[in-house]
Amino acid sequence: MSGLTSKTLTTPKALGASAAALAVVIAGAGAGTAAASTARTAAAAAATVYYLDSVAGNDAAAGTSAATAWKTLAKASAAPLEPGSKLLLKRGGSWSGQLALSRSGTADAPIVVDAYGTGAAPIVMGDDEACVDLAGSHIEVYNLQVGVNRDAGRCSWAGIKVGGDDNVVERNLITGAAAGVYIETSARYTAVTNNDFVDNNHMSTLTPKEVNANDDSGAFAMLVQGDDANIGWNTISGSVAFSYDYGFDGAAVEIFMGSRNRVHHNLAFDVDTFTELGTSRNDDGTSNDPDGTSGNVFEYNGIYGPRSRSGLVTRGPVHDDGRIETNGPVFGTVFRNNAMNLPNADSEGVVCDAGCTNAHLTLSQNIVSAAKKIAYADPAFTAHDHNVFHGGQFQMSAGTANVRKDPKFDPNRPLHLLSTSPAIGLGVTKFNDVDLDGVKVGQDGRIEAGAYEYVAAP
Ligand SMILES: [Ca+2]
Ligand SMILES: [Ca+2]
Ligand SMILES: [Ca+2]
Numbered sequence: 255m256s257g258l259t260s261k262t263l264t265t266p267k268a269l270g271a272s273a274a275a276l277a278v279v280i281a282g283a284g285a286g287t288a289a290a291s292t293a294r295t296a297a298a299a300a301a302t303v304y305y306l307d308s309v310a311g312n313d314a315a316a317g318t319s320a321a322t323a324w325k326t327l328a329k330a331s332a333a334p335l336e337p338g339s340k341l342l343l344k345r346g347g348s349w350s351g352q353l354a355l356s357r358s359g360t361a362d363a364p365i366v367v368d369a370y371g372t373g374a375a376p377i378v379m380g381d382d383e384a385c386v387d388l389a390g391s392h393i394e395v396y397n398l399q400v401g402v403n404r405d406a407g408r409c410s411w412a413g414i415k416v417g418g419d420d421n422v423v424e425r426n427l428i429t430g431a432a433a434g435v436y437i438e439t440s441a442r443y444t445a446v447t448n449n450d451f452v453d454n455n456h457m458s459t460l461t462p463k464e465v466n467a468n469d470d471s472g473a474f475a476m477l478v479q480g481d482d483a484n485i486g487w488n489t490i491s492g493s494v495a496f497s498y499d500y501g502f503d504g505a506a507v508e509i510f511m512g513s514r515n516r517v518h519h520n521l522a523f524d525v526d527t528f529t530e531l532g533t534s535r536n537d538d539g540t541s542n543d544p545d546g547t548s549g550n551v552f553e554y555n556g557i558y559g560p561r562s563r564s565g566l567v568t569r570g571p572v573h574d575d576g577r578i579e580t581n582g583p584v585f586g587t588v589f590r591n592n593a594m595n596l597p598n599a600d601s602e603g604v605v606c607d608a609g610c611t612n613a614h615l616t617l618s619q620n621i622v623s624a625a626k627k628i629a630y631a632d633p634a635f636t637a638h639d640h641n642v643f644h645g646g647q648f649q650m651s652a653g654t655a656n657v658r659k660d661p662k663f664d665p666n667r668p669l670h671l672l673s674t675s676p677a678i679g680l681g682v683t684k685f686n687d688v689d690l691d692g693v694k695v696g697q698d699g700r701i702e703a704g705a706y707e708y709v710a711a712p
Contacts (some may be wrong), residue, residue, distance in 0.1 A: 347377070434474065636654075689707045
């Protein structure tokens, strides 16, 4: 087994910090009625809009118009934000330090952080804990650049740290952090949607093996310790970094102690591992994760790129030799209609070890193509069906109605299918209305394996 599969999830430095929350906006959730919408509009109209201008602002001004904008993150962080308030950052501006939002909106009147003016997205950078800290609840953050992709001025731990419930992180560029978005343990219902995660490849812990051979950590686009997050429609690239301990490290979505998170319609390029899941136990078997880690769902994600080495890593409770797996067991992970194409010579598509059984994982209608190892799972694991498997070693039970063939990806459109693909029509269950392009699933009467419906190339 490679270093990748045997590695231990390390405990991030912020573990145990303030409670957190998160906000899933699974399709259709939230205040959907006309009445709620009207109430929300009215509340927003009545609340104050504050402006922040890093060039011409003045903290002694009123802050309530572009002409009287404040200047600093400290002033903005102390703003008396009531439900429905907005905090607008001027485009073209840049701030170093932390934007800390500890007040809360409500479901009908969230606090909104957004950009104003013209030009480049406003940049919040240069904090060594979290450039944006969402400790409150019902806060929505749009259209910022969080972090920079260089040593000077990076967010050296988190880009955005989520502590409260029902927060939204949407349409931002998040770059250069050790954890682009970090969702803390008690955070529930966080939405992380339509963002671009670029080169979140900083290692927060990086020590030679002689010092510690299993402590390197970082290069997470998203680190999820909370529950019930909706993580969808993001693009994620470059979360891969050198590690003394593992050769390389990094993940698109690392789930550590979090449950019922839904990860869907994300496209990940050159990310070391798409997802690794773990809980936290001590060597004697006692748990640091009282409510466990269970029920995380991954669907319609695309995973590719020459530097990508792994699609899914999860685990059961105990190793063959009787040793407790301190990052297991992780229960009920569902992985369906994902497509991965991993040509890297060290790549392993799916790994579920340490006593993996059907209680730990279900794999349906995926395409898994990996050069070194398609899949490893312990013999008791049989809950896999209607997948296309292709590539190197296959160390898993036969499962049900799987196909071992070249998936025939279109060389011109990553992870899309050629007309000769065995994935076309292999699926039997419609798990989502739309594919990774937003195309209706099964519209031609056939459901594909993988992340894309087959539509003839234009
Ligand atoms: Ca180390
Ligand atoms: Ca948990
Ligand atoms: Ca179809």
